[in-house]
Amino acid sequence: MKPGGNIHKSEINMAKNTHYTMASWRVKLGRENEFHQAWKDLRTALHGNPHAPYLGKLLQNTDDPQQFHSFAAWDRLEDIQTARNVPVFQQALQSVRDLCDESHLFTYRVIEEFLEDEPAEVL
Numbered sequence: 001m002k003p004g005g006n007i008h009k010s011e012i013n014m015a016k017n018t019h020y021t022m023a024s025w026r027v028k029l030g031r032e033n034e035f036h037q038a039w040k041d042l043r044t045a046l047h048g049n050p051h052a053p054y055l056g057k058l059l060q061n062t063d064d065p066q067q068f069h070s071f072a073a074w075d076r077l078e079d080i081q082t083a084r085n086v087p088v089f090q091q092a093l094q095s096v097r098d099l100c101d102e103s104h105l106f107t108y109r110v111i112e113e114f115l116e117d118e119p120a121e122v123l
Contacts, residue, residue, distance in 0.1 A: 018074070018075060018076060018077075018109065018110055019073075019074045019075075019076065019077050019079075019080060019107065019108065019109050019110070020071050020072065020073055020074065020107070020108045020109075020110070021053070021071065021072045021074065021080055021105065021106065021107050021108075022069065022070070022071045022105075022106045022107075022108060023069065023070045023071075023103060023104065023105045023106070024067075024068075024069055024102070024103070024104045025067070025068040025069070025070070025096070025100050025102070025103050026066055026067060026100055026101045026102035026103070027066045027067075027068060027099055027100050027101070028066075028099055028100065028101055029066060031099045032060070032065055032066065034099055035068065035096065035099045035100070036058070038092070038095045038096045038099055039058050039068075039070065039096055041092050041095065041096075042089070042092040042093060042095075042096055043056060044092075045086070045088045045089045045091070045092035046083055046086070046089055049083060049086060049089075051078075051079040051080075051082040051083045051086075052079075052083060053072035053073055053074045053079075053083075054073060054074070054075065055072065055073040056070065056071070056072040056073075057070060057071055057072075058070045077107070077109070080107055
């Protein structure tokens with residue numbers, strides 16, 4: 001890792017990050033903390049599963065605290081499909097969705113990526 005916490009591209013396995021799941025969540029008013037805990041429970045439901053994602057993030061909109069987005073990085077599309085069929089994962093996902101007025105889940109494949117070695121020079 002470079003000084004300052006930047007990751008050098010040589011430290012990243014470019015074979016990973018082939019597929020992502022992304023979700024948009026509109027959480028019921030006043031249920032944001034419960035949603036956050038349910039999302040952590042969803043993560044826990046996949047812990048130790050060989051088909052689990054190796055990276056996940058939950059983002060909360062700073063201007064609209066009921067709006068969340070999440071994404072997870074997976075090695076293979078088949079891992080996503082397998083994980084979605086695990087009963088404990090299905091139950092945890094339903095618990096998350098029950099706290100939402102709206103939820104939309106998507107699966108994406110990476111078609112291009114880049115990582116800069118150094119920050120761009122500001123003129």
